[in-house]
Amino acid sequence: MPKTFPTPKLVIFDCDGVLVDSEPVSNQAMADNLAHHGLDLTLEQAMAHFTGGTMAGVMAKARSLGADLPENWIAEIHAETYARLKEGIPLTQGIPDLLARLDAHGIPACVASNGSEEKMRITLGQNGLWERFHPQAMFSAQSLGVAKPEPGLFLAAASHFGVQARDCLVIEDSGSGVTAAVRAGMRCLGYAPQGGGGRLTALGAEVFNDMAEVPALLSI
Structure with missing residues (x-):
């Protein structure tokens, strides 16, 4: 029987490769x-x-x-x-529906990225998400001075929202991001749309291939 988890109180998204296909x-x-x-x-x-x-x-x-x-x-x-x-970057397929589902269940979401705020302004700004996340729900390693695979970026996001690490869920696509989540004591979903998520699994992520799978994984 598959393991079940409580619905998270905060969902933390990586930016590049998770929110946007950059x-x-x-x-x-x-x-x-x-x-x-x-x-x-x-x-x-x-x-x-x-x-x-x-x-x-x-x-x-x-x-x-x-x-x-x-x-x-x-x-x-x-x-x-x-x-x-700036020539054009699409949202990852399924992200608008996933964000709408989180909103419908009153679950806050934020972004934590090793990229700069300037880069996120370009990619998220094209797709209407800069306004959603900036500035209260956007955490940049360049701004905070702590980067994945260290856990500080995710812990800063949890602290900002007043949520315990064990009640957070991270969605990542890189080994450094998965490692940061595990070090922070947070459940991590590893996005591997092309398959081949073995490395993310080995690092401690629960691998999935399509954003449409996430609501069931979050029990929403």
Whole structure:
């Protein structure tokens, strides 16, 4: 018999790859940029190496793989990535219905991302969610100075809403995000729309493939 959980008192969404389908565009921009700095990666390789990381971590990883990056590289890649994102990023399929279901049950939702508020303004602003979450329900690692896989970002969100960690549910698509949720003592759903969620499962997530599955997992 499957394990049942109480309905959460707060749902914490990652942004890129969970609320918005931005990871392919961001990582293609990354691959294109790194090719100019001596490191050739496919889109799939870029996503495997960099999804869920901080930009400082991405920079260190890219250098370890052989990229010759200038000191101002983070500003450079931000500018190139944001320009691509401004061309148009869709919401993840099923997110509007899921948010409506949470609203109908009076369950608050927020965003906790390793990305910057500027990036979230671009991606969420195109889809009407910037106004929903900003500023009371948006937690950026760049603003708070603590990033996944450390748990502080999620714990800050729980504290803001006055909810115990055990009563929160996190929806993530990256290993660093799942690790942060587990370290925070929060139940975590791992979104793997293309399948292959074995790594997220191994890190402690309950893997699902479609946002339409989430209400049943939340008992709503």
